[in-house]
Amino acid sequence: MADSSRIPLHAPEFAADPHRAYAEMRRRYGSLVPVELAPDVPATLVIGYHTAVRILNDPERFPADPRAWEKDVPADCPVLPFLGFRPTAGKTTGMEYQRYRQATNAGIDGVDLYALHATIEQIAIPRINTFCEAGAADLLRQYAIPVAFEVVNNQLGCPPEIGVRAATALAAMFEGNDAEAASGMLNGALVELVALKRARPGDDITSRLLQHHAQLDDVEMLYQLVSFYGGACELQQNLIANALLLILTDERFAGSVLGGSLSTRDALDEVLFHDPPLANLCVTFPRQPLVVEDTWLPAHQPVVISMAACNNDPAIHSGNLAGNRAHLAWGLGAHACPAPSMAYLIAQDAIDQLLDALPDLRLAGKITWRPGPIHRAVAALPVRFPPSTPFKTF
Numbered sequence: 470m471a472d473s474s475r476i477p478l479h480a481p482e483f484a485a486d487p488h489r490a491y492a493e494m495r496r497r498y499g500s501l502v503p504v505e506l507a508p509d510v511p512a513t514l515v516i517g518y519h520t521a522v523r524i525l526n527d528p529e530r531f532p533a534d535p536r537a538w539e540k541d542v543p544a545d546c547p548v549l550p551f552l553g554f555r556p557t558a559g560k561t562t563g564m565e566y567q568r569y570r571q572a573t574n575a576g577i578d579g580v581d582l583y584a585l586h587a588t589i590e591q592i593a594i595p596r597i598n599t600f601c602e603a604g605a606a607d608l609l610r611q612y613a614i615p616v617a618f619e620v621v622n623n624q625l626g627c628p629p630e631i632g633v634r635a636a637t638a639l640a641a642m643f644e645g646n647d648a649e650a651a652s653g654m655l656n657g658a659l660v661e662l663v664a665l666k667r668a669r670p671g672d673d674i675t676s677r678l679l680q681h682h683a684q685l686d687d688v689e690m691l692y693q694l695v696s697f698y699g700g701a702c703e704l705q706q707n708l709i710a711n712a713l714l715l716i717l718t719d720e721r722f723a724g725s726v727l728g729g730s731l732s733t734r735d736a737l738d739e740v741l742f743h744d745p746p747l748a749n750l751c752v753t754f755p756r757q758p759l760v761v762e763d764t765w766l767p768a769h770q771p772v773v774i775s776m777a778a779c780n781n782d783p784a785i786h787s788g789n790l791a792g793n794r795a796h797l798a799w800g801l802g803a804h805a806c807p808a809p810s811m812a813y814l815i816a817q818d819a820i821d822q823l824l825d826a827l828p829d830l831r832l833a834g835k836i837t838w839r840p841g842p843i844h845r846a847v848a849a850l851p852v853r854f855p856p857s858t859p860f861k862t863f
Contacts, residue, residue, distance in 0.1 A: 475505040478514070478749065478842035479547075485838060487748065487845065491516055491778040501764040504773070506842045507547045512771035513764070514749065516778035518785045518797070520762060524753060525774065525801040531753035532562045533804055537769040538754050550652045551699070551843055552752055552771060555692040559700075559804055566803065572681040573693065576674040577808045580624060585811070586818055592619045593822035594862050601826065604856040605833060607849045608823070609710045616819050617705035625697060626673030627662050634658040635698055659694045663687055700747075701812070707746030707846045708816045712736045713823070714850060715744075717832045733820045737813060738796075741780075745798035748777035748845040776800075777845060827854045 476494065477483065483490050494502040500517025515521045524531045536554045543549075554560050558570035593616055600606040614636075622632040638655035641647060662675060664687075670676035678685060678693055685693065715736050716722045722736050740746075751774035759766045766772060776797040785795075799806040806812070824830070834851035 475503045475511055476514075477505045477508075479505065479507050479840060481840045483842075484840040487777060488743075488781065491775065491781065494778070495782075499764075500762055501766075504842075506552075506771065506773070510542070510546060510548055510771075512752075512773050513766055514778070515772060515774045516782065517762075518779040518782040521751075521774045521776075521779045521797060522801060524761075524772065525751060525797075525804075528562060528753075528803055529756075530759065531755055531772060533560055533753055534562055535560060535752070535754050535771075538771065545647075545649050548842065551750075555695060556689045557692050557696045558807075559696060568683050569689075569693070570803075570807070572678055572683040572685060573696075573807055575681050576677040576693075577811065579672075579677045580674070580808075580811060582811065582814055585620075585624075585814060588623055589616075589620060589815060589818040590822060591862070592616055592623070593819055594826070594860050597823060597826045598859040598862075601857040601859060605851070605853045607851050608713055608830075609706070609847055609850040612823060613706045613709040613713070613819070613850070617702050617709065617815070620815050620819075621698065621701045621705065624673060625662070625675045625694065626666060626671045627675070628665070631658050631662050631665075636702070639698055639702060655695060655698070656691060659691050659698075660687070662694060663690045700806070701808075703844060703846075704746045705812060705815055707844060708737065708740065708812065709819050710847050710850050711740045711744050711746060711845065712816060712820055713830075714832075714836065714847060715740055716820070716824075717830060717852070733817050733824075734813070736820075737816055741798035742796045743777070743781065744845045745776045745780065745796070746845055747798075747843060749773050749775045749843055751776065751797070751800050751804065773842075774800075826860055827857060830854045 476490065494514070494516055500515060500520040502514040502516055504512050504514040506512050515524060534554065535552055539549065539553045542553070556569065558566050558573055561569060596612055596616055600611050606612065618632060618636045622629070627635070635655055635658045638651045638658065641651035666675045666679055670679065674697065675694065678690060712733070753772045754769050755766050755772060757768045774797065780796045780798065799809045830852045831854065832851070833853040834849070837848045839846045839848050
């Protein structure tokens with residue numbers, strides 16, 4: 470039986486207006502809120518910035534390892550693919566964490582950010598050419614999603630035939646559609662990628678992970694790649710789409726980004742504060758029952774940091790977000806995102822390529838948001854613009 474006192478983060482009403490929901494939560498509960506991540510999956514949502522910082526910097530009492538929690542969770546639970554254990558830095562502690570994080574960092578550190586600029590242009594322009602003559606497009610499905618996946622595939626050394634299957638599986642997982650089957654589809658695709666890179670290594674993240682002195686086995690490699698796809702692709706496509714939505718609808722940006730007084734980076738920073746693409750993640754599982762700010766936190770029950778709510782906590786929100794990067798969108802502490810510079814670069818270059826090619830974009834429909842407890846993601850981003858001839862590719 471569901472606990473009716475818990476706020477369901479999986480409900481469409483929450484997705485439609487989460488900031489109204491966060492304000493009501495703050496009024497009723499303060500910093501720690503009883504929520505439901507999926508039917509019969511209770512959790513505590515942290516919506517106070519200072520409380521979140523204390524929790525994220527206290528991995529001894531709030532570890533990220535979910536193994537004790539997931540023992541009683543059914544295999545078809547829609548949030549299990551995101552919250553369940555994997556042999557990765559994001560889901561382990563101690564020496565396990567150190568081993569995986571060192572391998573991850575080595576894989577990412579080998580990315581040439583200067584060469585990545587050219588890679589994004591080579592991916593973005595052909596994508597724009599697929600719709601530029603039509604005068605209308607859904608920038609989510611026709612641009613943000615394919616560009617994000619193609620860039621991540623490129624950096625992982627993943628060929629298109631494997632990447633398409635991974636993309637289909639990840640979309641189903643984030644929508645909560647048959648999570649168990651989608652997880653199996655994703656695993657099957659990535660097992661093939663690992664085998665391919667063991668046989669034919671290249672200058673890519675997958676090959677560097679395989680070559681690292683941590684000597685990751687095939688199962689460990691599979692889950693490093695699951696983490697890359699799950700984190701990078703969903704974050705990247707939503708960051709691009711959410712920033713484009715801001716640029717197209719907010720006069721401070723609609724006139725200023727194209728006019729030069731505010732940059733795309735400023736738009737990205739505002740989105741990362743107000744509508745971060747992974748809005749409620751950074752999950753911890755208390756080792757034992759704890760009382761925090763007069764709220765009882767059961768042992769092993771998820772404690773979820775709401776980056777979106779914490780960033781907008783009146784206790785720290787100044788209102789002026791231009792150039793302000795003191796948000797929690799990348800996480801904090803040991804489990805913070807290992808590649809924020811790369812994520813910024815991909816989103817900024819993808820948006821700039823689009824705005825340079827089609828400067829007269831106009832929103833062409835009502836925006837709705839995909840339901841789900843973890844992401845902040847538009848269902849579509851319809852636009853119109855003066856038709857243009859295809860652009861030259863180099």
